Amino acid sequence: MTVHVFCGPSLSATEVRAVLPEAAAHPPIRHGDALRLDAGPGDLVLIVDGVFHQSASVRHKEILALMAAGATVVGCSSMGALRAAELDAYGMVGVGEVYCGYRDGRRDSDADVAVTHTQGPEAEPLSAALVDLESQLRDAHLAGAIDGTEHDAIAAALREVHYTERSPRHPAVRKAPGITAFHSWLAAHPDHRGAKHRDALTALRLIATGAIEPAVPGAWVEQAWRTEHLAEWTDRHAGAVHGERHVSVLAQRQYQQIFDPDxxxxxxxxxxxxxxxxxxxxxxxxxxxxxxxxxxxxxxxxxxxxxxxxxxxxxxxxxxxxxxxxxxxxxxxxxxxxxxxxxxxxxxxxxxxxxSTTVELNSMEAVARAYAVNDRAAAFGVDVHGLDAAAVGQYLRRLWDLGDAAAAECDAAARDRGFRGFDGAVGVCRQFILAEAGEGLWRLLA
Structure with missing residues (x-):
C-alpha cells in the first residue's frame, strides 16, 4: 500500500512524515498530477491542498480515474474538502469540519479556503483562509477573549476582504471592534492554525490507524463516464520517470507516430x-x-x-x-x-x-534522450520550438520516403499516422529532431 499526500500550506511534508513515515508527500495538487500517479487497489491518495489560480485545478474526472483504478481517495481541509464534497456520492471520502461545511451547504464559496502562498517545497501562506480565521474567531469567543458582537463584526469585516489579501491585519479589518483583543489571543496561541490544519491532522491519524475503509467504486464505474478530454489528459500526463525526467504517454506515442515504420x-x-x-x-x-x-x-x-x-x-x-x-x-x-x-x-x-506498449521501439528512452539533447541545445540558444519548419519538413520527407511529393501526399502520409496533417507532424517532430538528426544540425536548423 502506498499513501500519497498532496499538501502545502495547510500541512507540511514534515508533518506528513511524522505521522506516516512511508507516505509520499507531494506539493499541492494541480491538473494532471493525479494522472501521473501509478495508484491502484490498496493505494490511498489524500488531497489536502491544491492550486487553482496559477494553473488549472485538479479535474473531477482525474479523481474518478483514480477511484476507478481501485485507489481510495480522501479529501480534507482545502481543495481536498471541495472535491470530496462534490464527489463523495461517487466514493471519495471526506474528512473534517471544512468538508462537512461544504457537504451540508453551509458553505458554497471556493474562496473560503483559498489563500496565496509561496512556491517551492515548503509553501508559506501569504494570506489567511476564511475557514481558518472563522475557526480562530470561534475559539477566541469561546475562551472569552472577545464577545459575540465583536466576533460577528470581525467575521463580517474579514468576509469583505478578497482572499488574496485576507488577514486579521488588513486595514479594513483593523477597524472592527475587538480586533486588538483578537490579535492578543492569536499571539498567545501561535499553534492554533485553524480548521484546515486540524482537519489535515485528523485525516492523517485516521489513515495511520487504518480507520478509513478501502473505497469500493460504485455502479458509475461501469457506465460511460470517460470522455475524450480524459483520454487526452491521460495521454499528456500519465507516463513514467526515466532517469530524472517524466516521459508522458503522449510523448511516447508521438515518437512512435514519427519514427515507427509500422x-x-x-x-x-x-x-x-x-x-x-x-x-x-x-x-x-x-x-x-x-x-x-x-x-x-x-x-x-x-x-x-x-x-x-x-x-x-x-x-x-x-x-x-x-x-x-x-x-x-x-x-x-x-x-x-x-x-x-x-x-x-x-x-x-x-x-x-x-x-505505447505494443511497439518494439524503446520510445521511453528515446524521448528522454531527446529532451536531454534539447536541454543542451537550449544552453547554446537553440529553442526547438523555433526550428525552421521547412527544414524539419525536409527531414520528415526523407524519413518517410516522400521525396518531392506534393502537399496532398504529405498530408495523407501524416494522416495515416494519426496526425491532422503534415504541418502537425512537423510541429511534433521538433521535439525529437535534434537527437535523431544529430546535434551537428543545431545551427543549420535554428
Whole structure:
C-alpha cells in the first residue's frame, strides 16, 4: 500500500512524515498530477491542498480515474474538502469540519479556503483562509477573549476582504471592534492554525490507524463516464520517470507516430477496430474488420459514392482518388479523418495508453534522450520550438520516403499516422529532431 499526500500550506511534508513515515508527500495538487500517479487497489491518495489560480485545478474526472483504478481517495481541509464534497456520492471520502461545511451547504464559496502562498517545497501562506480565521474567531469567543458582537463584526469585516489579501491585519479589518483583543489571543496561541490544519491532522491519524475503509467504486464505474478530454489528459500526463525526467504517454506515442515504420498499419487496425466496436484488434481478421467498418460507415450514411470530388480530395490524393476502388477509398478516408475527429463526431475516442506498449521501439528512452539533447541545445540558444519548419519538413520527407511529393501526399502520409496533417507532424517532430538528426544540425536548423 502506498499513501500519497498532496499538501502545502495547510500541512507540511514534515508533518506528513511524522505521522506516516512511508507516505509520499507531494506539493499541492494541480491538473494532471493525479494522472501521473501509478495508484491502484490498496493505494490511498489524500488531497489536502491544491492550486487553482496559477494553473488549472485538479479535474473531477482525474479523481474518478483514480477511484476507478481501485485507489481510495480522501479529501480534507482545502481543495481536498471541495472535491470530496462534490464527489463523495461517487466514493471519495471526506474528512473534517471544512468538508462537512461544504457537504451540508453551509458553505458554497471556493474562496473560503483559498489563500496565496509561496512556491517551492515548503509553501508559506501569504494570506489567511476564511475557514481558518472563522475557526480562530470561534475559539477566541469561546475562551472569552472577545464577545459575540465583536466576533460577528470581525467575521463580517474579514468576509469583505478578497482572499488574496485576507488577514486579521488588513486595514479594513483593523477597524472592527475587538480586533486588538483578537490579535492578543492569536499571539498567545501561535499553534492554533485553524480548521484546515486540524482537519489535515485528523485525516492523517485516521489513515495511520487504518480507520478509513478501502473505497469500493460504485455502479458509475461501469457506465460511460470517460470522455475524450480524459483520454487526452491521460495521454499528456500519465507516463513514467526515466532517469530524472517524466516521459508522458503522449510523448511516447508521438515518437512512435514519427519514427515507427509500422505505425500506419497499427493506426489503421486500431481505428477500424474502434469503428466496429471490437474490444481488441485481434478479435477478427483485418479483412473482416475492414468489411465491418465499411458497413458501419454506410449505416451512418457515409458512402464514397455520395461524396463530391472536393470532399474526397480532402482526404485522398488525386492519384488515390483516380485509382482506388470505393471500399479502399472509404477505408482510407475513415482512417485519415479519425485523427481530426471528423468522422463519427460525439463518440468517445478510446484511450491510447495501450498503444505505447505494443511497439518494439524503446520510445521511453528515446524521448528522454531527446529532451536531454534539447536541454543542451537550449544552453547554446537553440529553442526547438523555433526550428525552421521547412527544414524539419525536409527531414520528415526523407524519413518517410516522400521525396518531392506534393502537399496532398504529405498530408495523407501524416494522416495515416494519426496526425491532422503534415504541418502537425512537423510541429511534433521538433521535439525529437535534434537527437535523431544529430546535434551537428543545431545551427543549420535554428
Amino acid at each position: 505505425y500506419p498499419q497499427r493506426w489503421r487496425a486500431r481505428v477500424l477496430a474502434w469503428i466496429v466496436g471490437a474490444s481488441t484488434m485481434d478479435e477478427c481478421t483485418a479483412a473482416q474488420t475492414a468489411a465491418a467498418a465499411v458497413h458501419a460507415a454506410a449505416d451512418s450514411g457515409l458512402r464514397v459514392e455520395d461524396l463530391t470530388a472536393a470532399q474526397r480530395l480532402r482526404w485522398l490524393t488525386p492519384a488515390e482518388d483516380a485509382a482506388l476502388d470505393a471500399e479502399e477509398a472509404l477505408l482510407r478516408l475513415l482512417v485519415r479523418s479519425a485523427g481530426s475527429g471528423a468522422v463519427f463526431p460525439g463518440r468517445d475516442w478510446p484511450a491510447t495508453v495501450s498503444d
